[in-house]
Amino acid sequence: MPEVYNWQLGRTMAYQYDAGRPKRQIAWVFDTNKCIACQTCTVACKQTWTWGRGQEYMLWNNVETKPYGFFPTGWDVRLLEMLGPGGWQDGEYGGQTVAEAAPQGERVRGWLPESEHWTYPNMGEDEPAGTAAQGTYIGRLPHDMWFFYLARICNHCTYPACLAACPREAIYKRPEDGIVLVDQSRCRGYQECVSACPYKKVMLNNTTGTSEKCIACYPKIEQGEQPQCVTSCIGRIRIAGFISPPDVVHKENPIDFLVKVRKVALPLYAQSGTEPNVYYIPPMHAPREYVRQMFGPGADAAIETYAKAKDDPELLGLMMLFGSSERIMHRFAVEDEVARGFDEKGEEVVSVPLREPTFIRTYFDSVRQSYLHNIT
């Protein structure tokens, strides 16, 4: 197999095909600390793309509770078991990727979920891990008792396992934006991609007999707009844009700034080796061992930087731009307590104050001779 460079692993790795990075790569940043699992993203996606017969169980976007929630059941536990202990040293992953761990005669090490695995999307919802004695005051991080919400879509990986596994080359990665698609005229429903995807984000349409997956709302992206799951998010936890190639950093690019400059956003289970392009701001309150396992060795520094965001105008400003515009922001700038986002042509699409103005009224309104419930 050819050797390709995976910047998330800090090393080269074996992959089915030679490296062919797209002209530009769509990427997302999700802030796990802000997600409340309202599933508005899930519903927006479902109503847009997967309301047909045969897609009943399909959730191209889902939000699961960690550590006990999964869709499909046990997907990440199975992935970790398959890869075995890996370990990182000086930013380099020491274990095997799904391609490197492929058994003889296979292209990728994977597993094929059965219908029962797809049956419980809400498994483990709001179920905490850890214990806390009655009356415990949770005044420190991480919390003794914890859970967090993990919103998931297709990672539109740089080295997709689904694409590598398809013996028909029916899966392709668009050179113009890096979106990974299943060719619906070529697919014959072998489900090799379903088995191979470490994130289990390719699913068989039971009615058409072909595999389908998140299409990154490409009709919107082609118009310069962010996908449905991003623009519908009421918690404004998401931003979508284009990430620069590994050796390029544009500080004013929102995705580059979060992933490469402040390094607050990290790939999900980078050890899969697919170079996923959804980046997560890790949860501050979950145990660090768990967070490091999920988001890699950069998790501690990411949480520390994120915790100081209020004193970092650029980071704070960019966080305020999350969910503030339907348009893809190619550039952002923070000046005089205002964050601004700009589209591809350099035109301003939105401006947001870093801090909303706050007015505090007196508790007692002397004019009306009454007490006020809401004073801010």
Add this chain to the structure above:
Amino acid sequence: MTMNERNRQDEPRGGPFGPGGVSRRAFIQGAAGAGAAAAVAGAAGWLVTGGADEFETEPPKNRIVARRASGSVPRDPGDATWRSLTSLAVPMLAQNMTTPRVKAPTIQTIALRSLHNGSEIGFHLEWADQAVDDIEAIARFRDSVAVELPVDPDRPTSVMMGQIGRPVHILHWRASWQSEMESGSRSVQRAFPNAVNEVTPEAVLGEEASRVYYPALYVGNLMASRKRTTPVEELIAEGFGTLTAQEDQRAEGRGVQSNGLWSVVIVVPISGSANQVSLKPGGMTRVALAAWDGGAGNRGARKQWSNWISLELES
């Protein structure tokens, strides 16, 4: 040796035992080279390609004669005409020439019979399989069998799905397509009889406008067809990963499962378009078989295959 090195050493590096991790594109380039080599080698060379390498095979060891029928070629696998023919026991091999492979073959032998009447040719295939797997759904695969013929009997080609410029014509019978025809319902309705979809695109938009929500159906992928008229699909291929449905679908067939035995008949006209076989009574060609055991997770390249068999059409 690290785990990575060991794993990579396990991957074969071309040669007759497979292209290993070679992409289809690399394979086709290799196969195109093989085609040129074949042209030099002349008409004697029946080639098996193995990625970048290729080698000539001996003339097929096995030979079968398609007897001439006076009437039509019977579609019923139980028809006495089929039983009156001598069968050829075709040994089946685990597909291990390309990834993904089948680990252990579950179908060892297929009993092959053939019959023609000057305008149609039929194949009768019989093999042991204890379970009927006729549903395609999540992680469920179907029993099926395929017959492969060179499009041009005079142009040698690879038994492994043909090669560039030397296509093969494939006739693929599926238990799932047959059960869809017979039951009048899609696999999914039998896999999930109690599934509920409260609001369907059809109900909201009507049958025609809702097709866009079934993309494979919309683009005409036969996998998604709602109107099955035959359990046999006609395909063309020029190497691994190139398998494509023929524009002209004419083949018919029927399979019956009893006493742990699948008996399948596949019938096709002996001549057709430029992409389809063109045979003549008294002529010679080759035929190869492939079979899938759905219960063992067989699909695509995870299959049993046979080498070429000489096929003569009785004059």
